[in-house]
Amino acid sequence: MKTPACFDALVRNGLVDEVVSRLMSGKEADVYVVQSKGELCCAKVYKDAKVRSFSQQAQYQEGRKGRNSRQARAIQKNTKFGRKEAESAWKNAEVEALRTLSAAGVRVPHVYNYIDGILLMEFIVDESGSAAPRLNDIRLTASQAREYHREVIKNIVLMLCSGLIHGDLSEYNVLVGRDGLVIIDLPQAVNAAGNNNACSMLERDVENITAYFARFAPELASTDFGREIWKLYASGALSPASELTGLFIQSDRPADVKGVMREIDYARILHERTLARTSQLS
Numbered sequence: 001m002k003t004p005a006c007f008d009a010l011v012r013n014g015l016v017d018e019v020v021s022r023l024m025s026g027k028e029a030d031v032y033v034v035q036s037k038g039e040l041c042c043a044k045v046y047k048d049a050k051v052r053s054f055s056q057q058a059q060y061q062e063g064r065k066g067r068n069s070r071q072a073r074a075i076q077k078n079t080k081f082g083r084k085e086a087e088s089a090w091k092n093a094e095v096e097a098l099r100t101l102s103a104a105g106v107r108v109p110h111v112y113n114y115i116d117g118i119l120l121m122e123f124i125v126d127e128s129g130s131a132a133p134r135l136n137d138i139r140l141t142a143s144q145a146r147e148y149h150r151e152v153i154k155n156i157v158l159m160l161c162s163g164l165i166h167g168d169l170s171e172y173n174v175l176v177g178r179d180g181l182v183i184i185d186l187p188q189a190v191n192a193a194g195n196n197n198a199c200s201m202l203e204r205d206v207e208n209i210t211a212y213f214a215r216f217a218p219e220l221a222s223t224d225f226g227r228e229i230w231k232l233y234a235s236g237a238l239s240p241a242s243e244l245t246g247l248f249i250q251s252d253r254p255a256d257v258k259g260v261m262r263e264i265d266y267a268r269i270l271h272e273r274t275l276a277r278t279s280q281l282s
Contacts, residue, residue: 006045007034009116016043016120023131028187033131036120041112044119046091046187090187091117097164097189104162105240106155107182124177124184132182135171135212145216151181152209153225156202158240160233163271165190165198169205171212192233193268199230224248236263 003011003019010016018035023042025031032043095114098121102108110122124132140148152174159166166173166189173185192198206226214221223246231248232238 004032004045006116006118007043010043010118010120013115015113015115019043026185033123034120036112040123042109042121042123044094044121046117046119048087093189094185094187095119097186100162100164101159101183101186104158106158106162107177107180108186109182109184124175124182126176127178132175132177135174135176135181138176140213140216142217145213146220148181149210149213149217149220152183152213153206153229153244155181155183156206156209156225157229157238157242157244160192160202160229161238161240163192163267163274165192165195165202166205167201170208174209191271193264193271199234202226202230233267234260234263236267 001019001021003016007016007019014037016034016036017038020033020035020040023031023033029044029046032045033040034043092114095111098108098111102110109124112120112122114120126132135148152169156166156169166183166186168185168188169183173183175182175184190198190201192202195201203226206229210220210223210225225244225246227248228244228246229238232242
């Protein structure tokens with residue numbers, strides 16, 4: 001196909017040899033299959049805010065840290081510079097999330113490069129080498145549904161242990177790859193410790209994905225992994241090795257609000273220190 005103008009810089013820099021095809025068009029980006037240094041990979045071209053249709057963007061950005069105090073103040077005041085920085089932060093969020101989650105063992109596409117609003121990343125394929133289908137595109141057996149549900153829940157836990165929540169997880173952004181399920185579309189990833197909506201977003205992610213798998217394995221509809229996972233996280237007891245039951249019993253004891261806030265603050269501080277150390281090493 002004819003190379004879109006947005007790829008000119010990548011072509012000049014030798015990062016893209018050829019644009020093979022357009023794979024899909026989404027609410028915040030268009031995705032292409034490109035030839036890069038002799039290999040096929042995906043190129044995600046982010047749309048500008050004026051044409052992007054993703055709703056409630058501010059709700060997802062709550063808790064994200066600017067690169068310095070000037071940027072943070074400008075974003076908060078919604079100045080022209082602040083809007084530009086907020087847009088840059090939105091487009092960079094997925095790159096940062098993918099790298100963080102990949103290091104934590106979450107199966108997400110590998111990042112190759114990010115230049116001028118275009119993310120070059122791994123092209124996920126199925127067993128035949130074709131573009132991997134989304135969960136929504138295939139029909140599962142009950143056994144497959146239970147297995148895939150366990151796999152997604154495991155990755156949700158790994159994500160939360162890394163301080164992130166997908167925020168828009170469903171059968172439409174999980175690919176069935178050759179080596180298992182791959183989670184995609186993370187520009188709206190939520191800072192679990194710094195976003196007041198984190199709990200409800202986690203529970204919604206779990207409910208969405210569970211409702212899909214319950215179409216094929218109805219018994220999954222009675223599970224409550226979302227509230228169980230968040231309870232463990234809020235109490236500081238969640239780890240990748242946590243054994244989940246899918247059960248949640250609401251306690252009738254008065255909530256220790258101050259204690260919960262202390263745990264959340266501790267988790268936030270720990271997460272920020274981890275990010276600072278990572279930034280110093282990179």
